[in-house]
Amino acid sequence: MKISKSKRIEEAVFKVLMWVAMGIVFAFVFSVIWTIFSRGVKAMSWDMITKLPGGGFYIGKEGGFLNAIVGSLYIVGASTLIGLLVSIPVVFYLNVYRKKGSRLAYVARLAFDVLFGMPSIVYGAFGFTIMVYFGLRASLLGGIIVITLLIIPIFIRSMDEASRNFPRDILDASYALGATRWETLRVVVRQIAPGIATATLLSIGRAIGDAASVMFTAGYTDSIPTSLSQPAATLPLAVFFQLSSPIPEVQDRAYAAALVLTIIVLILSIGGRFITNRFSKNKL
Amino acid sequence: MVKNRIVKDRLAQGVMFSLTIVAILFVVVMAIGLYLKSSPVLEGRSLFSLLTSSVWKPMKGEFGFLPFIVGTLWVTFLAILISFPISFLTAIYLTEYARPVVRKFVFPALDILAALPSVIYGVWGMLVIVPWISNHVAPHFMEFSSGYTVLAAGIVLGVMVIPLLVSLFIEVFTSVPAELREASLALGATRWQTTKKVVLRKTLAGVLAAVVLAISRAMGETIAVLMVCGCVIGIPTNILESCYPIPALIANNYGEMLSMPLYESALMFAALILFAVVLIFNLLSRIILYRIESREE
Numbered sequence: 001m002k003i004s005k006s007k008r009i010e011e012a013v014f015k016v017l018m019w020v021a022m023g024i025v026f027a028f029v030f031s032v033i034w035t036i037f038s039r040g041v042k043a044m045s046w047d048m049i050t051k052l053p054g055g056g057f058y059i060g061k062e063g064g065f066l067n068a069i070v071g072s073l074y075i076v077g078a079s080t081l082i083g084l085l086v087s088i089p090v091v092f093y094l095n096v097y098r099k100k101g102s103r104l105a106y107v108a109r110l111a112f113d114v115l116f117g118m119p120s121i122v123y124g125a126f127g128f129t130i131m132v133y134f135g136l137r138a139s140l141l142g143g144i145i146v147i148t149l150l151i152i153p154i155f156i157r158s159m160d161e162a163s164r165n166f167p168r169d170i171l172d173a174s175y176a177l178g179a180t181r182w183e184t185l186r187v188v189v190r191q192i193a194p195g196i197a198t199a200t201l202l203s204i205g206r207a208i209g210d211a212a213s214v215m216f217t218a219g220y221t222d223s224i225p226t227s228l229s230q231p232a233a234t235l236p237l238a239v240f241f242q243l244s245s246p247i248p249e250v251q252d253r254a255y256a257a258a259l260v261l262t263i264i265v266l267i268l269s270i271g272g273r274f275i276t277n278r279f280s281k282n283k284l
Numbered sequence: 285m286v287k288n289r290i291v292k293d294r295l296a297q298g299v300m301f302s303l304t305i306v307a308i309l310f311v312v313v314m315a316i317g318l319y320l321k322s323s324p325v326l327e328g329r330s331l332f333s334l335l336t337s338s339v340w341k342p343m344k345g346e347f348g349f350l351p352f353i354v355g356t357l358w359v360t361f362l363a364i365l366i367s368f369p370i371s372f373l374t375a376i377y378l379t380e381y382a383r384p385v386v387r388k389f390v391f392p393a394l395d396i397l398a399a400l401p402s403v404i405y406g407v408w409g410m411l412v413i414v415p416w417i418s419n420h421v422a423p424h425f426m427e428f429s430s431g432y433t434v435l436a437a438g439i440v441l442g443v444m445v446i447p448l449l450v451s452l453f454i455e456v457f458t459s460v461p462a463e464l465r466e467a468s469l470a471l472g473a474t475r476w477q478t479t480k481k482v483v484l485r486k487t488l489a490g491v492l493a494a495v496v497l498a499i500s501r502a503m504g505e506t507i508a509v510l511m512v513c514g515c516v517i518g519i520p521t522n523i524l525e526s527c528y529p530i531p532a533l534i535a536n537n538y539g540e541m542l543s544m545p546l547y548e549s550a551l552m553f554a555a556l557i558l559f560a561v562v563l564i565f566n567l568l569s570r571i572i573l574y575r576i577e578s579r580e581e
Contacts, residue, residue, distance in 0.1 A: 007473075007474050007476075008474070010474070010477075011474040011475060011477075014476045018373045018377035018381065019377075021369065021370045022373075022377060022390060025390070025397070028397065028443045028446070029393045032400060032404065032405070032408045032443075033396070036404060036408065086307070089303050089304075090300065090303050092300060093300035094304065097297055106574075108307070108308050110567065110570055111308040111310075111311050113570045114562075114567060115310065115311060117500055117504075117562055118504070118559070119501075119531060120504070121504060121506040121531045121534050121555065121558070122558050122562070124534075124535075124538075125534055125538075125552060126317055126555070128538070129317055129552065130317065149310070180289050181296075182289075182293040182296045183293075202399075205399045209402065209403065209404070210401065211402060211403045211507040212402070212507055212531070212535055239403045239406075240406070240507060240511070243406075243511070255407070258403070261404060265399050265401060265404075266396065266399070268399065269392075269396055269399035270392070270395075272395070273392055
């Protein structure tokens with residue numbers, strides 16, 4: 001009887017601890033979001049997101065950070081596109097062309113997992129040396145290259161996960177009808193389309209928020225770049241640089257930029273979850 | 285017609301194969317590139333002295349990485365200390381106890397934590413954690429602290445690592461077959477006893493692998509840490525002092541380094557250290573996690 005009582009107590013204690021742990025997680029989420037919103041909304045105005053930095057921007061005069069928004073969109077848009085073009089074939093190759101338990105697929109997955117875990121500052125440092133080697137300066141192109149390298153492993157990993165769950169019988173059915181593997185890809189694409197969509201949203205979220213890698217490769221500028229060789233501002237760096245200013249008005253802009261960045265990332269994250277949920281409902 | 289289709293298939297295979305190989309080789313290229321770039325600073329200095337000297341005078345050509353390494357270790361250790369119990373208990377609840385309704389609320393919350401960019405955590409750290417340490421924690425122990433401390437960096441990093449740890453733990457715990465749990469429950473064990481004696485025993489290696497992955501993630505975090513760590517060169521003796529982890533060192537000094545080749549090389553060496561540690565940690569833990577995954581199938 002005594003033993004059974006102590007085990008009940010232990011059970012109860014750990015259950016409470018688990019509730020506390022989850023409470024802490026929610027508290028952190030709430031605290032971060034609330035901090036960014038309450039501080040950001042105060043600093044937000046229409047000018048912030050529709051105007052370029054004016055003459056006295058960095059001493060607290062007029063202007064906004066449209067340059068950073070557009071710069072981020074350029075970099076993220078281009079690198080997402082290139083990233084998709086590179087990673088979709090790789091995922092197909094690993095899942096359709098290679099048999100289950102293939103040695104190459106194992107090594108490839110390991111390599112992408114390692115790349116996925118690489119800190120973005122290492123990408124930044126490496127990307128920068130490559131750029132110097134080719135005589136490039138901090139530019140839109142440099143930012144696109146590094147962000148592309150950064151998100152390819154994210155793309156591949158999350159799409160790979162989606163395609164691993166899809167029923168292999170469909171492949172066999174397609175082969176049995178006389179289709180080549182290349183033609184079977186059409187069937188596969190349709191099956192894992194939601195997975196690709198989720199992966200894309202995830203990658204965009206990572207790409208738009210990464211500061212360490214674009215710090216030296218994309219640079220920073222007050223104007224919107226008109227060619228690939230010009231430097232480009234990005235949202236996370238707009239937050240970072242403006243926050244290090246001692247002037248309160250400039251810091252306010254950092255909070256406004258942080259709010260914009262957070263809203264974008266939240267939309268992407270919720271969108272990704274939404275697609276995953278719908279997908280799992282329709283699963284065979 | 286048939287031939288054409290087969291040619292197309294072969295061609296696609298060739299292209300995809302080369303793309304895959306190139307992507308794999310990227311790891312190697314990165315290692316070589318970083319090594320070549322950091323070789324000047326390795327010339328004439330032993331690896332040992334670079335890693336254990338605490339004299340950092342780039343102008344005089346003296347590069348001792350010890351303060352940065354110790355700073356990184358402090359911050360990482362603290363981050364894991366904070367995030368481990370929270371993530372561990374959350375993951376156990378979600379896999380062993382929670383009804384689907386609970387998961388529907390917790391997963392999106394974790395999604396949000398995972399999605400928020402580093403710089404946002406940095407802003408949060410500066411607005412919430414740093415003042416809290418400066419006003420409420422530090423006064424109990426010392427006269428004055430700006431709040432930009434090891435502790436602040438550890439807390440911010442800890443929160444950032446939670447979603448990664450939880451998702452890894454969940455992956456590991458769900459690899460345990462339900463029959464084992466049912467057998468244990470049928471014998472009269474409570475849920476917690478089952479978790480402790482069946483699930484955890486089966487997944488100890490996986491839990492360790494997850495923690496190692498989280499460590500390597502925490503080590504490389506740059507911007508958030510840079511914003512709250514204080515960036516004072518020196519070996520911190522307690523968690524209420526400033527520190528200067530390796531990623532912050534690289535990020536802060538990148539701009540000016542071009543004028544001094546040796547300085548640039550030293551920073552590349554710092555990146556190489558990070559690369560090597562992350563590479564080894566990731567390889568080890570991923571291989572363990574793959575084993576667990578394949579056992580499940």
